[in-house]
Structure formats: structure tokens, C-alpha cells
Amino acid sequence: MFPTVPMAQQTLRQKLEILADAAKYDASCASSGTAKKNSLGGKGVGSTEGMGICHAYAPDGRCISLLKILLTNHCIFDCHYCINRKSSNVARARFTPREVVDLTLNFYRRNYIEGLFLSSGIVRSANHTMEQLVEVARILREEHDFRGYIHLKTIPEADAEIIHQAGLYADRVSINVELPTQAGLTRLAPDKNAGQIEGAMGRTRARIIEAKDERKRFRHAPRFAPAGQSTQMIVGADDANDAAIIGKASRLYGAFGLRRVYYSAFSPIPDASAVLPLKRPPLLREHRLYQSDWLMRFYGFAAQEVADAAEADGNLPLDIDPKLAWALKFRASFPVDVNRAAKEQLLRVPGLGTTAVGRILAARRHRTLRLDDVARLTASVAKVRPFICTIDWRPTLLTDRADLRRLLAPRQEQLELF
């Protein structure tokens, strides 16, 4: 049981403590889900674990700090994995829209933040809550001419017109799919529906495209979520394996033009529902899903190819990254000749990132590359060497998959960092 102060007597600071802490379970910010890297219990300099501030990437690529809070942690829904669900025994608090505006402006003027990430439990109804979220953004933009970044969580059960309003004020909107399958939603989030969630994503995508087209024709046409839409999936609360999660993410990117899918390893919550697993999945699983996401977005891998790297249980291996896992399974695709291979083939080589591939392509225009050249152009030639050939190098040993896996897997101490 959490210590409670009656809501009517809560100070702004007490509300902030409750509602910033409650928001930390939402992973839709770039810094969420990272491991703590300091000796002060996660609250030292540079910590991303403390409550209240998260980081995100603005459309121009800058990393910005956001005030990350909930409007309220009251909720009429009862999602089993959520600490704010109706049946959870937590201290509750609720901001008014004006209170959130004042906090945002205060922090912004002191240079603590460059924007706001606002989400909410559902109070009274989806429409009422969505109207309150939109009201925060409206006051900031219209009454205070706030130019900072705003990310609004939207509630798919709310009317399309209210969600549309959110996109007119926010830089980014997001709608959480929460779980990859309707079966998972039915079991763990009985008030939610995959069709409704994807319907809202589809309408948001259509409006983003319309607004972009209109701005090409009319310079002053209203903007609509210029930083696009994103979503979050919880990993490990249900029995969906990585292959199912990767397939779902790929479909969402394709169907709704999402900017990002965030993966959030389920973490056991105080006063947890009995239907949830008792243990959190390894944080490394979340990390492997982010790596697989990068393979699909930047390395030309199809979802099925990433899923092919999974083990027999459909989960990605934890001891090696998914690109290496794929390469070890499909050894016949290697070695890749760095002097002749197409960019797409080079991007498949474990240890070659997009920057290194760009350097190789540029360098080989002027000369034929030797292994030493590759070593200068890449971070770790030891990782790359078994999968490439150059004018003076062709791997002859280490063709055995088990050997390679043992040699190339990071040491256990490194894995334990996650």
C-alpha cells in the first residue's frame, strides 16, 4: 500500500512525484528502458532512470529533454500489466490542464526541459480525457506561444475529431498497441481492442499525409504531428515470442508509417495482478528487439529474415546480436567481397554498420581494399573478418557455426551489463 495524501490536500509537488513516477513505465521516449549506469541508485548525473525527465529525438535529429508526466493516474480501465489500472492499490493524483501548463513553462524557462511528453490514465471517459490532454497542448501553443516539443499520447477509444485536434498541436502523437496479438490484449487488457487501436493509427497516418501535401501547396496550412506517430509494445507480459513481436512491428511500420516502435520489457509492478508472470524478462531481450528493429529500418532485412535468426522457440538468441545470428544461420551468404559486393550485401556483414559501409563504398572507388584498409574503416575487424574477403584475405578457418558463435559472442560479463 502506498502512503496516500487525500487528493484535495495534495500539493503540486506531491502530484508531480506521483504522476512523474507513474509515467516512467511508458517507454515511448528514447532514453526509456536504458540500464542505470551510476552508483547513486539510478539518480546520479546522467541517469535516465529518475522520474520526470526523459529524452527524445526531435525531427531535426537533436536529442532533447522532455518533462514526462501523466495528467492523471486514475483509470477506468483494468489492464493487468499497468500500475495505474482501476484495481491497483496506488496513490492517485490528478493535474488540471493549467497545472501541467504552468509546470511545463516553469521547467522550460529554467532550461530544464525542451518539451513535454504527456500521457494519462482514462478518467470519466476516453473523450473527456483526450479533451483534457488536448487542452494542455492548446493552452501552451495558443495562449503562451510555446514553441517547444510536445508529444501527446492519444487514446484510441476517443472520437477521431478529438485525436485530430491533438495532432494539430503536438509534434508527435502516439498510440500504444501494448501487446502484439489480440489474444494477448483480450487476456491482459480486456478494455482494449486491436481493431480500434489500428483504426486510430490509420486515421492518424492519413492526416499526417494530407497535412504534408497541403503544406506543399499552401505554406501556411496547419501542421499535423510533423514528427509523426509512434507506438509501444510490452515484451514478456504475455507469451508472444520475438518472431511475433517483430512481425507485428514490421506490419505497423508498413501499414501506418510509424516513426518508431518502442519495446518495453515488462517489469513486475507493485500489487501485481495474479495473471502476470512473476519475473521480468531479461532486459537483454528488449535490447535484441531494438537491434532487430534497426535491421529492418536501416539494414534492409525483411521481418521474416530477422525472425529466421530466432531460436526454435521463436525468440532471438540473447548471447549474440540478431545480425550475427542471421549470418551464422546463413553461412552460405558469406564471405562477402568488400571490393565488389553491393551495399545491401555489405550491410549484412556482422560488425559493419551503416557508417562503415559508407566508408568502404567511398574508399573502394579509389583503390582495391586490403584487410588492413577494412581494419581502418571499421570498429572491429576481428568481428568482420570471418564474413568478408579482400584482395589479400579470404577466411578459410572458422567456418564451423558453433566455433564462430563461441568466438564472436560477447563475454558473459558484458552481457550482464544489460
Ligand code: SF4
Ligand atoms: S488504459 Fe492505460 S493507464 Fe489505464 S490501465 Fe490501461 S494501460 Fe493503464
